[in-house]
Amino acid sequence: MNRKDYEKTNDYKESFRILRGFVEDVLDGDIENLRDFDFTNLTTYVGDIIDPDMYLITQAIYIILWGDLYDLSFEKMGSWNWNNEYAFRGDTLNSFGSLFGKEDKKKDRCFAFRAKYFAADKNPRLWKKINEFHKLYHCVGNFLIIPNRGTLRNGINGARACYYDNANCEGMRDYFDWFIIAVAKYQEKVKRGDIHLTKFEMQLQMNPEYNPAFLKIEDWEERFFLNPYFKDGKPILLFKTPLKDRLKVTDPNGTDPEIAYYEADEYLELLEDFLDKSKEVIEYRTNKIIEVLKEKL
DSSP: OOHHHHTTSHHHHHHHHHHHHHHHHTSTTOGGGGTTOOGGGOOSSOOSOOSGGGSHHHHHHHHHHHHHHHTOOGGGBOOOOTTOOOSEEEEESSOSHHHHOOOBGGGTBOTTHHHHHTTGGGOHHHHHHHHHHHHHTTSGGGEEEEEOOOSSTTHHHHHHHTOSOTTTOOOOTTOHHHHHHHHHHHHHHHHHTOOOOOHHHHHHHTOGGGSTTTOOHHHHHHHTTOGGGEETTEEOOOSOSOHHHHTOBOOTTOOOTTSOBOOHHHHHHHHHHHHHHHHHHHHHHHHHHHHHHHHHO
16 A cells, blocks of 8 residues: 555554554653563553564554555454464564573473573573573564465464474474575566475465565565665575574484484584574664654654
8 A cells, every 4th residue: 555545544543653652651752762672571552462573562563664565454463363364463583482492381391491401501601692682582673574374373474483394384493584585485486487386385375465576575675674684685594504404303312313403512503693693683673663663753
């Protein structure tokens, strides 16, 4: 939708009202305080979905930033369900749980339990960086709205996270650089009329917004503030770990010959690289987002 026309919609006006209230009530009247704001423990402006990348204030920010692109409304955003009731969902670019392990008392899992498998907590410097990233990864610069229709649990969001085995869908363990490259490969197939799609590409196909006719992958770089993931207009692997090695399992006692497991040194090196580059991405995108919101305000 034309940007000027979109800004006249009720959803945009309501989003702007929510943002103003959030800045006044939570950020002490200064949008600059969003720069290092951790959404994790927010108790107001939360809404019905208990997930920072889908809080009420986060949805409002998506609408202000990208609402005209997707003709977004609050009714179009929500948790995924089998009826594909909600076309869009917030997503966290650089995840904590997949690599480090989220605390889960019901499953008897402690904070960063995967990292502890390899004694990351015994390395003060690395453990400090892990704790810092835990406070950083729910900052606004790590959030993005994505088209999310799909036939698998949690839609595109779940498919890219690879919550299931490859028989259902070949996922990418929450690596956002890998996801962008997968979208680029899908768009190339669409452009040349190649109908031999992977299972993940079939999920993308359910969302016309991933089609190059809607938005070419090279335009994602500026539109979504994804410059660190691109070079010369093309998506790149930001993290140095080869793709096949990213699918290894974090289990120091693993013995299944069919499964590839991480070695301690290999895994800890992976963490260092992920932490450093994710921080750069989040800080870059946070600066860009605040720049736009400040201008709007």
